[in-house]
Amino acid sequence: MAFELPKLNYAHDALEPHIDAKTMEIHHGKHHAGYTSKLNAAIEGTDLEGKSIEEILQNLDLSNGAVRNNGGGFYNHRLFWEVMSPDGGGNPSGDLAKAIDDAFGSFDKFKEKFSNAAATQFGSGWAWLCVHQGGSLEVCSTPNQDNPIMPNVGCAGTPILGIDVWEHAYYLNYQNKRPDYIEAFFNVINWDKVSELYKANK
Numbered sequence: 610m611a612f613e614l615p616k617l618n619y620a621h622d623a624l625e626p627h628i629d630a631k632t633m634e635i636h637h638g639k640h641h642a643g644y645t646s647k648l649n650a651a652i653e654g655t656d657l658e659g660k661s662i663e664e665i666l667q668n669l670d671l672s673n674g675a676v677r678n679n680g681g682g683f684y685n686h687r688l689f690w691e692v693m694s695p696d697g698g699g700n701p702s703g704d705l706a707k708a709i710d711d712a713f714g715s716f717d718k719f720k721e722k723f724s725n726a727a728a729t730q731f732g733s734g735w736a737w738l739c740v741h742q743g744g745s746l747e748v749c750s751t752p753n754q755d756n757p758i759m760p761n762v763g764c765a766g767t768p769i770l771g772i773d774v775w776e777h778a779y780y781l782n783y784q785n786k787r788p789d790y791i792e793a794f795f796n797v798i799n800w801d802k803v804s805e806l807y808k809a810n811k
C-alpha cells in the first residue's frame with residue numbers, strides 16, 4: 610500500500626491571516642504531494658515497502674538520501690497540518706501545560722525557546738517540541754526534512770508539535786521575516802491535538 614497525501618482538515622484559506630491560502634495550496638498540494646510520490650518511488654520494490662512511516666524513519670540509514678528527505682518530508686508535513694487549526698491559538702491546558710511548566714518554567718519561556726529554535730535554524734528545517742518516555746519535554750531543531758524519530762540527528766523523542774521553517778512555508782506572505790511567521794504560527798496551534806499526541810506518546 611503506497612503512502613497517500615493526507616487530506617487537510619480545513620480549507621486552504623482557513624488559517625488566514627496567519628497563513629495565506631496560496632501558501633497552503635502550494636505547500637500541501639505541491640510540496641507535500643511531491644514528498645509523498647517521491648517517497649513511494651524510493652521504497653518501491655525495496656524491503657521498506659509496506660512498512661509504516663514511523664518504522665521506516667526509526668530504522669533509517671541516513672545515507673539513503675531519497676528516503677531521508679522524502680520520508681521525512683511526508684512525516685513532517687503530516688504532523689504540521691494536524692497541529693494547526695483555524696480554532697487554534699491560546700495556551701495548552703491539563704497535563705501538557707504542567708509538563709511545559711516543568712520543562713521550561715512557564716508557557717512564555719517555552720514559547721521563547723521554541724521560537725528561538727525556529728528562528729535560528731540556519732537555512733531550511735524544522736523546530737520541534739518532543740516528548741520522551743516518562744513525559745518530559747524537549748525543544749530542538751533539525752535541518753532539511755530530518756526529524757527527531759530518525760536515529761542520531763541530534764534531537765530525540767517523539768515530536769508532538771513542529772513548525773516548518775523552509776521558505777516555502779512563509780515566503781509569499783512574510784518574505785524574509787521568519788520571526789513574524791513564527792509569531793503568527795502561535796495563533797493557529799491546535800493545542801488539543803498537541804495534548805492528544807502528548808498523552809499518546811509519553
Ligand SMILES: [Fe+2]
Nearest residue numbers: 640773775778
Ligand atoms: Fe514544508
